[in-house]
Amino acid sequence: MAYSYALLFAILALASSQAFAGDPSPLQDLCVADNKAKVFVNGVVCKDPKKVKAEDFFFSGLHKPGNTANPLGSKVTPVNVTVLPGLNTLGISVARIDFAPNGLNPPHTHPRATEILTVLEGTLYVGFVTSNSNDGNKLFTKVLNKGDVFVFPVGLVHFQFNIGHSNAVAIAALSSQNPGVVTIANAVFGSKPPISDYVLAKAFQVDKKVINYLQSQFWMDNYN
Structure with missing residues (x-):
């Protein structure tokens, strides 16, 4: 029985190491x-x-x-x-x-x-x-x-x-x-095509005008 538990633990450990x-x-x-x-x-x-x-x-x-x-x-x-x-x-x-x-x-x-x-x-x-x-x-x-x-x-x-x-x-x-790399602001407000302003307004609980303003800004990354 002890051997079975040890074998099961080893299998689970291997599976976990692969998963992560x-x-x-x-x-x-x-x-x-x-x-x-x-x-x-x-x-x-x-x-x-x-x-x-x-x-x-x-x-x-x-x-x-x-x-x-x-x-x-x-x-x-x-x-x-x-x-x-x-x-x-x-x-x-x-x-x-x-x-x-x-x-x-x-x-x-x-x-x-x-x-x-x-x-x-x-x-x-x-x-x-x-x-x-x-x-x-x-x-x-x-x-x-x-x-x-x-x-x-x-x-x-x-x-x-x-x-x-x-x-x-x-x-x-x-x-x-x-x-x-996923830059959060760029991904949320600068995607092409843009994410629906209705979706973002609901997600951030703000007026769509706020989302439209944010989406109109220049979103850059610092990798290029």
């Missing part, structure tokens, strides 16, 4: 992304191993400050499988985030990745919000200084705001080769 896993584990030493492939798969097709070279695993540029001259005052420079083909199947990526004073990386989510943030320069106010529960949506915040680290769980809404008087820089590591 990030990108699939690689089944070979390397699978460099062939970004020119015409085949559509859940991921990226592998380049012919005979054509793989060291440059496929190399990216240069994170030493360069991002241009923060935009309404958000921030710039994200992602290094994912799109720009670093050697990341394909490895389940990891990285990004540099630059902030002007009062610069904001607005509330957003990464649907496929947990993010761990390290502050290299400056002071950031950061936080994330838990998903719906009986206790509502709980906000966790922290002020981070140079050398501090904070983690944002996968899929949860989070943000970073420069509360210092000088520029700030952070490096984010993410548990996916292609974590994706």
Whole structure:
């Protein structure tokens, strides 16, 4: 009987680990992304191993400050499988985030990745919000200084705001080769075609004129 319970527990543990896993584990030493492939798969097709070279695993540029001259005052420079083909199947990526004073990386989510943030320069106010529960949506915040680290769980809404008087820089590591990003305001008010103003007015419990005003604004992201 004890053996049966142990076996059941092991099976459940394996099932749980698969259910909450990030990108699939690689089944070979390397699978460099062939970004020119015409085949559509859940991921990226592998380049012919005979054509793989060291440059496929190399990216240069994170030493360069991002241009923060935009309404958000921030710039994200992602290094994912799109720009670093050697990341394909490895389940990891990285990004540099630059902030002007009062610069904001607005509330957003990464649907496929947990993010761990390290502050290299400056002071950031950061936080994330838990998903719906009986206790509502709980906000966790922290002020981070140079050398501090904070983690944002996968899929949860989070943000970073420069509360210092000088520029700030952070490096984010993410548990996916292609974590994706959904900027909340852009998705809700800037989708194309737009979400029905009736739907949004009912969701936010405001007049449709408020929704129409918000939808008429210029919604940008800080990745481009």
